[in-house]
């Protein structure tokens with residue numbers, strides 16, 4: 510019994526991870542690049558409670574803005590500093 514409970518839990522976790530991964534708006538490499546870029550900009554310039562570095566990266570890399578912003582917001586990334594903490598954390602846990 511115990512081991513099957515553990516298996517169920519393991520499967521559930523795996524499933525959650527797959528669901529999380531399926532919702533990623535762009536490829537892992539791009540997300541990594543986005544988080545790196547926003548993080549270094551926030552380090553230097555600080556966060557002005559907007560998504561200016563995030564949207565800057567999106568237009569520089571010609572990526573789809575709406576799905577990325579929606580995904581970031583769904584994971585607590587409502588401004589640049591939250592993107593590199595909350596949303597990046599969610600990505601790191603599931604990538």
Ligand SMILES: [Zn+2]
Pocket residue numbers: 556557558559588589590591
């Ligand atoms: Zn902020």
